[in-house]
Amino acid sequence: MGTSRQSSGYYAEPLFTELPKPSQTPVTVVSPMMAPPPALTPKQILVHHSADQWEEFVYEWVLGLKKTAGYVDVVGMGGSNDRGADIAAFLTTRKTDDRWHCYQCKHYEKALTPHAAYPEMLKIFVAVAEKQYQVLPERYVFVAPKTGASLTQLLAKPSELKASFFREIAKPGSRLTADYDEAVLHRALDLAQQTDFSRFEAGSLDTILEQHATTPYHVRRFGTRLPERPAVPKPPPEHSADEARYIQQLLRVYAEKYGCSPHSPDEARAHPRAGRHLQRQREAFYCADALRVFARDSVPPGTYESLQDDVYDGVVEVEERDFGTGYDRLNAVLDAARDMELGANVLVSYVRPNDRKGICHQLANEDRLTWCQEEER
Structure with a gap:
């Protein structure tokens, strides 16, 4: 006499096994009301x-x-x-x-x-x-x-x-x-x-x-995009009159750090470490100056100056700290400029690392930042 599957108390295998459905990637349908509106033309x-x-x-x-x-x-x-x-x-x-x-x-x-x-x-x-x-x-x-x-x-x-x-x-x-x-x-x-x-x-x-x-x-x-930023020119072999003050500040740093003459750019350029350092700072200065010219031609007056002010506000507290040497102060300020948030200026997405350094030298060129402060007292 047979025993029924229903009354046996044991699990019974189904007569038919349902095959798994093929995997499907979920599709999200966005209502036209949810889609962002097209940007208005200038007209x-x-x-x-x-x-x-x-x-x-x-x-x-x-x-x-x-x-x-x-x-x-x-x-x-x-x-x-x-x-x-x-x-x-x-x-x-x-x-x-x-x-x-x-x-x-x-x-x-x-x-x-x-x-x-x-x-x-x-x-x-x-x-x-x-x-x-x-x-x-x-x-x-x-x-x-x-x-x-x-x-x-x-x-x-x-x-x-x-x-x-x-x-x-x-x-x-x-x-x-x-x-x-x-x-x-x-x-x-x-x-x-x-x-x-x-x-x-x-x-x-x-x-x-x-x-x-x-x-x-x-x-x-x-609200259109800015044009592409032009290539940055290399600094000329000899510094120009527009570079005089920040170069003078760097020469004082090298005099303190390496014993170079504070009045001889040639001596600093000939020094194995000061010369390479000076070249990098001049490249940064020219990079920032290229950004200044780009801003002059592409955005309203005062935009680049606002960016300079943002950098100054972000580094001035560092510049005013006590340091053993002007070289240490300079490097601390450049590090702070590299790491700081620049806010909502329209130029921010065009700023390169060298621009940040170069802006610091522009500020030094205007005596808003000073590296060897002891010599200025």
Whole structure:
């Protein structure tokens, strides 16, 4: 008589064995709502600028034109009483008494039209008629996110622009002339009749952005990446006048450490250890100077100086400690600079180890750091 599997009390093997499922890598599906939004382009960012921010952007652009356009100075003149010029760029030191260019900033949701341009054009004629400016600007540039087709076409035909301007003024009940004294208006319109309207133009936003990208302000305004840092030049065989003070400080270190003359760079260079050490410090100095030049051309003024201040703040407590020799103090400061956190400066990701050392020598070059302090007392 057989015994049933269910009642036996023993474990029974199943009749069929389930095969293991093939291993699968988990797949995470990200909802479109969770995906990071695409970065805005500079054009899209400019659309959201306020009128003041737009004027700052244009000012940065015109500053960037300084060398190529031959401007001796660029001045922001915007405000409620700008007298027809938001930004003035001067070609001589006599400013608006001589040759100059005018940049008029307009930031509207819609494209700039002749209806919006004519009051600004009249304003500059009135300003000269009232002797606010001695002469008209040689160039008068409307700078707007978008210029309408009708104004673009008129600007391409100065004679038609002039005729259209006067037709608008001559319309019965025109509000263009309502706010001006009749005598001043007469002088202004007489000046306009004698003027070549080819001086009026509109800036191309694509060209403006291309040129703005070459200025130190572009990265900060649009959050773009800095350009690649150029190769660091080797220091020349003889030190320059710009290196005099930090070299003098190093010579004092070598005089104390190795007995070299504190007044002879040649003697230090000839010393087997001092010479190699001096060469390394000069390479570091030139590395930091290359970073300074890179910063000058790529980021807003003061950025590199802020980095120098960060290094100084990180090492000055070390520099002020008591040391047996200036050589020990120098090495302790360089070690501190190498190991310190540099904060949020935009240049941090471009800083090399030699830059940190070089900045210390730049600070020594300005007497903000001193290695042989006993000799300075």
